Amino acid sequence: MIIDRPDKANSLTPDMLAALSREVERAADEDVRVLVLTGTGKVFSAGADLDAARAGLATDPVWERLSGAIVALPCLTIAALNGTAAGGALGMVLACDLRVAVPAAKIFYPVMKLGFLPQPSDPGRLSALVGPARAKMILMAGAKIGAEEAAAWGLIDRVVPPEALDETVATLAADALGAGPAHVAAIKRMIG
Template identity: 35%
Template sequence: MDYENIYIEEENNIGTITINRPKKLNALNKRTIEELHVAFKELDEDADTKVIIVTGSGEKAFVAGADISEFAHFSVKEGRQLAAMGQKRLFDFVENLSTPVIAAVNGFALGGGLELAMACHFRVASTNARMGLPEVSLGVIPGYGGTQRLPQLVGKGRAMEMIMTAGMIDADKAFSFGLVNHVVSPEELLPLCIKIASRISNNSAVAVKQAIKVVNAGFKYDVDGYAAEIDAFGHCFGTDDFREGTSAFLEKRKADFSGS
């Protein structure tokens, strides 16, 4: 696919996706959502990519929301289709990706932008980041998973307040809420994400994949997370990485994981 609104950089087993619509503050339109789906899929299928970082171009915004001009005149049916397709192609897709995804939140992460960040496996923010779900100020609600993921991350009461007031919170408050894992200066944002990604990439990719799967299972109403953990734990015993990891530990050397 020829990318118009994003670009990808790959180095040292880390793939970085940058959303590049600076004049629109990197707002998500249909084209950008589809490009992101393809990019995440390609990187996930690349055995050399151990971790993915997603960020926005420029200094103002990660993603300042969805492109309202695309759906301002939608019908009820079209609105449902918009949310369903967006969740399937991008937000749920990212959450369940087997390759770890880190959101490097550089500036505004509003509406669909915050929903994208929340779909990632965890988030790192710069000090100038501002986050919120302003949809009710437009007469609509978050439709890309925001009403479900925000309470999981910050608790029901805080999520209700953020959604109903349509207000923004700064990076420090997001950190205190548990919405982001780290807050650093804008210059330190990508270097810290790369440092964390490098630490992840030194571990067993197959074990990391199972960990993502099982942690996500614990947040699904129709899945027994503990049973999923037992199955995944047992699965690891049949992998080359388990044999290499335990052998390396016993032999007091660094493991050389194959990811299988």
């Protein structure tokens, strides 16, 4: 799945989020073994389109619907961060099983500064990956974390040059793609 609005830093509109949710939900019914989420251009996603956020998108349940659908997929999910992941878009990234990023990627979630709350499941997922203090640095102190630091924290699993992103994702997906859907789902269930 590709977030494709590069002229607006792949900022997400209500229609885009609804379409992404439908695609993920459809994947659950199609014996998909791997789902890769990435963006077009140099930014994974700037999060919510700010005009749409101010009009109510920041608190719309579609964010939870999307991240919940990603978590519920019985397949391997990989966020291929071709660039920065910010705001609500980070929820999709946190919902994925694996996260691979290019060195220029930054991670931030400016909810404190913008006066919004994060999506309900995001703080718990973030804290599970990086610990409570680092989650507070991102959500409460507004820290922008570079890819290498995010990898050291456990938020990113691999940092690779841009030209190696697709190949790295393909390597990580290879075993799941070679297995049956039930086998992939069983191992994912065992991990939790």
